[in-house]
Amino acid sequence: MTIGSRDLSNMLASYTIVLASIEPWIAIAVAKSLKAFGAKVLGVVNYALEPCRFSRYFDQVFVLSGVSRKSSLWAVRVAEVASTYGADLVIPVYFVDLVSFSSHSWVFDKLGVKLAAPHINDVLKASRKDGLEGLVGDLIKVPSSLLYMSSDEINLESVKSLRLPIVVKGISDGSKPEYFSSYELAIERARNRTPCIVQEYVAGVGRGYYAVAFNGEVLLEFTHERIYETDPSGGGSIAARGPLTDPRLFKLGRGIVRRLNWTGPLMVETKWVPTTGEYYLMELNPKFWGSLALPVSLGYHFPAVLALAYLEGLDVAKDFSKRLLVQRKGEYFFLLGGLYYLPRMPRVWISMMINSRIVKSEFELFDPARVFMQFALGILGEVRSRKGWQSSLDLSLFRLKSTLKKLQAPIAGVIFDLDGTLVKLQIPWSTVRRALRSKNLIYEWEDIREGFARLWNEDRSLYHKASMIVEEFELKYSRDMEILVDVDTLNDIRKEYKLTYCLATFQPESISKNVLRRIGLHVDLVLGRDSGLGPIKENLYYACIGTKYGQGRYIAFDDDMVNIVSALRVGCIPITVTESKYHKVRSLRIGIPFSEPRHLHRAILSLLKGK
Numbered sequence: 041m042t043i044g045s046r047d048l049s050n051m052l053a054s055y056t057i058v059l060a061s062i063e064p065w066i067a068i069a070v071a072k073s074l075k076a077f078g079a080k081v082l083g084v085v086n087y088a089l090e091p092c093r094f095s096r097y098f099d100q101v102f103v104l105s106g107v108s109r110k111s112s113l114w115a116v117r118v119a120e121v122a123s124t125y126g127a128d129l130v131i132p133v134y135f136v137d138l139v140s141f142s143s144h145s146w147v148f149d150k151l152g153v154k155l156a157a158p159h160i161n162d163v164l165k166a167s168r169k170d171g172l173e174g175l176v177g178d179l180i181k182v183p184s185s186l187l188y189m190s191s192d193e194i195n196l197e198s199v200k201s202l203r204l205p206i207v208v209k210g211i212s213d214g215s216k217p218e219y220f221s222s223y224e225l226a227i228e229r230a231r232n233r234t235p236c237i238v239q240e241y242v243a244g245v246g247r248g249y250y251a252v253a254f255n256g257e258v259l260l261e262f263t264h265e266r267i268y269e270t271d272p273s274g275g276g277s278i279a280a281r282g283p284l285t286d287p288r289l290f291k292l293g294r295g296i297v298r299r300l301n302w303t304g305p306l307m308v309e310t311k312w313v314p315t316t317g318e319y320y321l322m323e324l325n326p327k328f329w330g331s332l333a334l335p336v337s338l339g340y341h342f343p344a345v346l347a348l349a350y351l352e353g354l355d356v357a358k359d360f361s362k363r364l365l366v367q368r369k370g371e372y373f374f375l376l377g378g379l380y381y382l383p384r385m386p387r388v389w390i391s392m393m394i395n396s397r398i399v400k401s402e403f404e405l406f407d408p409a410r411v412f413m414q415f416a417l418g419i420l421g422e423v424r425s426r427k428g429w430q431s432s433l434d435l436s437l438f439r440l441k442s443t444l445k446k447l448q449a450p451i452a453g454v455i456f457d458l459d460g461t462l463v464k465l466q467i468p469w470s471t472v473r474r475a476l477r478s479k480n481l482i483y484e485w486e487d488i489r490e491g492f493a494r495l496w497n498e499d500r501s502l503y504h505k506a507s508m509i510v511e512e513f514e515l516k517y518s519r520d521m522e523i524l525v526d527v528d529t530l531n532d533i534r535k536e537y538k539l540t541y542c543l544a545t546f547q548p549e550s551i552s553k554n555v556l557r558r559i560g561l562h563v564d565l566v567l568g569r570d571s572g573l574g575p576i577k578e579n580l581y582y583a584c585i586g587t588k589y590g591q592g593r594y595i596a597f598d599d600d601m602v603n604i605v606s607a608l609r610v611g612c613i614p615i616t617v618t619e620s621k622y623h624k625v626r627s628l629r630i631g632i633p634f635s636e637p638r639h640l641h642r643a644i645l646s647l648l649k650g651k
Contacts, residue, residue, distance in 0.1 A: 048077065048360065048363060048364075049076070049077060049078060050077065050078045051077040051078065051344070051348060051360060052074060052077040052078045052079035052344060052347060052348070052351075053077070053078030053079070054078075055079050055080070055128045055129065055347070055351055056079070056080040056081075056082060056125065056126055056127045056128055057074055057079050057080070057081055057082070057127060057128065057129045057130075057131060057347055058081075058082045058083075058084060058118065058121060058122045058125075058127045058129070058130045058131070058153075059071060059081060059082070059083050059084070059098075059130075059131050059133055060083070060084035060085070060114075060118045060130065060131075060132060060133060060137055060141075061084060061085050061086065061090075061109060061133055061134060061136075061137055062083035062084065062085050062090065062092040062093075062095075062098065062101065062133065063085070063090060063092060063133070063134065064091050064092055064095075064376070064377070064402065064410070064414055065276075065330050065374075065377055066133050066134065066328050066329070066330060066332055067083065067092050067133050068092065068095065068097060068333070068402060068407075068410070069328075069332040069333040069336045069343070070131065070133060070328060070332065070343040071083070071092075071095070071097035071098060072097055072333075072336055073336050073341040073342065073343035073344045074343050074344055074347060075097055076341065076344065077341070077344050079344075079347065080099050081097065081098050081099055082098065082099060082100050082101070082102070082121070082122075082125060082127060083095075083098040083100070083101040083102070084101070084102045084104060084117075084118050084121055085101065085102075085103055085104070086103070086104045086105060086106070086107050086108075086109060086114070087103070087105075088103050088105055089413070089417065090103075091410045091411075091413035091414040091417060092410060093413075094409035094410045094412075094413050095407050095409070095410035096406065096407050096409075096410070097407065097410075100125070102121050104117050104118075104121075109134075109136045109137060109140060110136055110139075110140065111140070112140070112143070112144055114137075114140050115140045115141050115143070115144035115147055115148075116144065116147055118130060118137075118141070119144075119147045119148045119151050119153055120151070122148070122151070122153040123151040123152065123153055127153060128153075128154060128351055129153070129154045129155075129156055129347055129350055129351055130148060130153055130154070130155050130156065131156045131343065131346065131347070132155075132156070132157055132327065133327070133328065134327065135167070135213040135325070135326075135327055136213075138157055138163055138326065138327050139160070139163060139164075141155055141157050142155075142157045142158065142159065142160040142163050143160045145157065145159075145160070154350050154351070156304065156346055156347065156350050157304060158302070158303050158304045158326060162300070162302070162303075162326070163326050164212075165300075166300060166302075166306070166324045166326045167212050167213050167323075167324065167325070167326055168211055168212055169185075169209070169210075169211055169212065169215060169237055169323055170185070170187040170211045170237055172321055172323070172324065173185070175299070175300075175324075176295075176296050176299055176300075176321065176324075179292060179295045179296060179299060180292045180295075180296070180310070180319055180320070180321045181318060181319065181320045181321065182320065182321050183207075183239050183240045183241075183242050183320055183322070184201075184202055184203075184239065184240045185202075185237050185238065185239040185240070186198060186199065186201075186202065186237070186238045186239070187211070187235070187236075187237055188230060188234050188235065188236055188237075188238065189234060189235045190234050190235070191230075191231040191232075191234050193234075194227055194230050194231050194234070194238075195227075196223060196224075196227060199223050199226060199227055199230075199238055200223055202238065202239070202240045203240050203609045204220075204221050204222075204223070204241075204608050204609060205219055205220060205221045205240075205241040205605065205608065205630050205631055205632070206219070206220045206221075206223065206226040206238060206239070206240065206241065207219055207220075207237075207238070207239045207240070207241050208220065208226055208229050208230045208233055208236055208237070208238055208239075209236060209237050209239065210233070210235075210236060210237070211235055211236065211237055213325075215237075215323075217273075217274060219241060219273060219629055219630040219631055220439065220443075220631050221440070221443050221608060221630065221631030221632055222439070222442070222443040222446070222631065224446075225439050225442065225443065225631075226238060241605065241630065242311040242313070242320045242322070243311075243313070243601045243602045243604070243605040244311035244312050244313040244314065244320070244602060245265060245266065245311065245312045245314060246265070246266035246269060246274070246277070246309070246310075246311060246312075246322075247263065247264065247265050247266070247284065247289060247310050247311070247312045247319070248263065248264050248266075248307055248308060248309050248310065248329065248331070249261065249262075249263050249289050249290065249292065249293030249296075249307075249308040249310070250262045250263070250264070250293075250305070250306070250307050250308070250329055250335065250342070251293060251294075251297055251302075251305070251306050251308075252304065252305050252306075252342045252345050252346045252349070253297045253302045253303060253304070253306060254303050254349050254354050254357070255301055255303055256297055256298045256299075256300070256301040256302060256303075257297075257354075258294055258297055259345050259349060259354075259357050259358055259361050260340060260341075260342055260345045260361045260364075261290065261293065261294070262282060262283050262335040262340050262342075263282055263283045263284040263286070263289050263290065263293070264277070264280045264281060264282030264283065264284065264331060264334055264335070265280065265281055265282060265284055265312075266279070266280050266331075267279035267280055267281060267371070267373075268378065268381075268388060268392065268622070270377075270378070271625075271629070272622050272623065272625040272626035272629065273625070273626050273629035273630060276329075276330035276331065277330060277331040277334075277374070278373070278374045278377055278378035278381070278392070279371070279372070279373045279374065279378070279392050279395075280331045280334050280371065280372055281334075281369070281370070281371045281372075282334055282335065282338075282369070282370070283335075283338075283340075283369065284485065285484055285485045286485040287485070288317075288319065289310070289312075289319065292308065292310070292319060292321075293308045296308055296321075296324070300324075302326075304326065304327075304346065305326070305327055305328045305329075305342060305346060306324065306325070306326055307324070307325035307326075307327075307328075307329040308321065308324060309321070309322045309323045309324070309325060310322060313602060314487045314489050314490055314602065315489045315490065315493060315575070315576060315577070315600075315602050315603070316490065316493050316576070317486065317487070317490035317493065317494060328342065328343070331372065331374075333372050333374070333402060334370065334371070334372035337370060337372055337400065338366055338367040338369075338370045339364055339365050339366035339367055340364065340366055341364060344360070345357050345360060345361050348360050370400065371395065371396070371400055372396075372400050372401065373392040373393070373395060373396035373400055373401045374392075374401065374402060375389070375392060375393055375396060375398075375401040375402065375403050376401070376402050376403060376411065376414045376415060376418055377402065377418075378392065379415070379418035379419065379422060380418070380421065380422045380425065380429075382422075383422060383426070384429060385621045385622055385625075387620075387621070387622075388621075388622050402414075433625070433628065436628045436629050436631070437628060439631055440628060440631050440632075440633060443631060444613075444633070444647075445650075447593065447613065447647075449592050449593045450591075450592040450593070451537070451539065451592055451593055451594075451595060451613075451644075451647055451648050452539070452540060452585075452591055452592030452593060452594055453539050453540030453541060453542060453564075453584075453585075453592075453594045453595075454534075454539055454540075454541050454542070454594065454595045454596075454597070454644060455542045455543070455544050455581060455584045455585075455594050455595070455596040455597070455607070455612065456541065456542070456543050456544070456545075456563070456597050456640075457543075457544065457545055457597060457598040457599060457600075457603070457617070458543060458545035458546075458547050458552055458555065459545070459546070459547060460524075460599035460600075460617065461524065461525075461597050461598060461599055461617045461637060461640075462523075462524060462525050462555075462556075462559070462561065462637075463521045463522060463523055463524055463555060463559065464521060464522040464524060465514065465517050465518050465521050465547075465555075466517050466520060466521065466522070467513055467514060467517045468513070468517070469488060471513070472488065472509075472510055472513050473488055475509055475513075476488065476491065476506055476509060476510070479505075479506075479509065481495065481502060481505065481506040481509070482494075482495075482506070488510075489546065489575060491506070492506060492507075492546075492569065492575040493574070493575055493576060496574040496575055496576075504570075507548060507569060507570055511548055511550075511551060514547055514548070514551045515551060518551055518554065518555055521555065523559050524637035524638065525561075525637055525638060525640050525641070526638060526640075526641050527559050527560050527561050528560075529641040530561060530640065530641050530644075531560070531561065531562050533641055533644055533645065533648075534562060537648055539644075540564050540565070540594075541561075541562065541563045541564050541565075542563065542564060542565040542566075542567065542584035542594075543556065543563050543565070543566045543567065543568075544567050544577055544580035544581055544583075544584055544596075545566075545567070545568050545569075545580075546568070546569050546575060546577075547568050547569070548568045548569055548570040549566050549567070549568045549570055549571055550570075551568070552566050552568050553566055565583075565584060567580045567583055567584065571583075576606075577598070577600075577602075577603040577606050577607070578606040578609070578610060581594075581596065581606060581607055581610045581612060582610055585610065585611065585612065593611070593612065593613055594611075594612045594613070595612065595613045595614075595615060595643070595644060595647060596612035596613065596614050596615065597615050597617050597635070597640060597643075598614070598616070598617060599616070599617040599618060601616065601623075601626070601627070601630075604616050604627070604632060608632065613633075613647060614632050614633075615632070615633050615634060615635050615640075615643050616632055616633070616634040616635070617634070617635060617636070617637055617640070618634055618636070619636050619637070
């Protein structure tokens with residue numbers, strides 16, 4: 041069966057669909073999608089002041105006050121609402137709703153109401169983070185992890201099989217990850233959180249593959265990349281862009297959908313490592329995802345596709361998906377959902393507001409009552425959570441200081457990055473990327489660093505060709521650079537404490553030495569992408585800390601978190617170089633100190649003096 045000449049805007053006009061529970065983060069996007077094609081949308085919530093209760097996207101909202109969404113009564117009452125008002129389909133919105141409804145699917149069957157949800161066994165299997173390796177580990181990399189069911193199982197020897205930083209988190213939805221750069225602190229916390237997962241931290245960019253599927257067949261798919269997250273250390277998106285063009289991410293997502301023989305919405309959450317191009321699976325989310333508003337705003341109507349698959353069959357849903365008019369790319373900013381950033385990190389929120397131009401956000405003039413309530417509750421929530429936010433930062437700072445106090449080896453030297461740490465070269469990397477792309481040296485979807493890593497492993501002659509092209513830009517723009525550090529003080533520290541200074545940079549040796557000479561910084565060893573070790577910083581770090589250059593710990597400064605984590609793992613004391621409060625908080629959460637470029641000398645002296 042196909043749509044034929046039917047108007048897409050009326051595809052769901054004869055249907056009534058219930059959403060539960062309707063909280064703004066996801067429910068508004070679901071309702072908008074369904075309403076766009078004529079559906080009558082009913083909402084159910086158990087909180088009387090829920091902003092969605094006042095939204096124009098719902099034809100009617102039912103408040104089941106006092107009913108816990110984790111109880112069987114929640115499923116029963118929602119099913120009764122659907123039956124009483126002649127609803128054709130119920131869509132669970134959040135994970136707690138999905139578990140409740142799937143566990144009691146017989147209630148919906150008994151009342152003759154269709155439920156858009158997988159079997160509860162499939163939901164639980166996909167959502168458990170401790171089972172990912174066995175489930176899909178042959179399709180995608182999974183971070184090295186240890187599962188502890190009781191505190192008695194935890195010991196230093198087993199945890200030390202993982203590389204720092206360490207993540208301690210729960211095993212299912214709402215895992216609440218905590219980060220540690222010390223094995224001892226990680227073990228102490230894990231013993232208080234069992235059952236839990238202790239896992240290697242993956243430094244990278246949050247990317248997701250999203251699909252609505254039926255029996256392992258993808259009906260509609262999308263990919264996105266996070267711009268800002270709900271917390272700088274990680275979490276859902278409060279700003280995102282997509283779709284991405286990387287075919288590897290689509291391939292990974294489709295492979296997982298087929299492996300699970302999945303039916304319904306599925307989010308494949310990954311971390312992408314820009315320096316290597318590797319993808320790591322962080323979790324599978326068997327429901328609609330928090331950033332659903334982004335694809336819906338671009339015409340990727342996942343909720344409508346899901347509803348049609350259940351109500352009119354697979355063929356109609358597939359035909360409908362093919363005929364959707366979608367935009368090529370876009371961004372979306374959760375200004376109301378991320379309102380707490382306004383007092384905490386004003387530049388982040390203001391940047392979101394400017395880039396969204398309001399229209400690419402959930403701040404909709406069409407829906408004033410919901411927006412007002414969401415804004416008011418957001419302000420109230422910020423006031424209530426302010427003390428908790430500060431307490432969490434204080435705890436992270438305490439853990440960081442505790443880790444640094446345990447450092448006993450003397451400081452032998454310092455490893456600097458160049459661009460973004462010592463100087464700012466003003467290189468137009470987007471132009472550089474286009475130049476490399478025009479010569480077919482990097483793929484359309486590749487980051488420059490990722491492309492260089494691939495060329496290093498595949499074809500050294502092409503690697504050197506690409507390096508020479510980039511060097512032309514670096515030479516040109518290094519003439520007009522900005523010095524970011526106090527060079528004289530850094531030189532004085534090197535001389536007084538007899539430290540070895542190294543430079544480990546993506547820039548080539550010739551450019552780097554020229555820059556150092558011009559700014560007057562004395563460095564003992566310069567290693568760049570043309571030093572015979574490749575473009576990966578970890579290899580450069582190992583060369584810098586070789587025994588030839590002295591005994592003791594090395595401090596490593598870099599402005600890229602992937603490189604910072606690599607420095608920690610080779611035995612350095614890493615320090616994130618940043619002026620951004622967002623990145624400072626991220627570094628602090630992970631247990632890594634930070635410094636603004638102009639204060640690098642203070643950071644070195646602090647560690648030398650054990651402060």
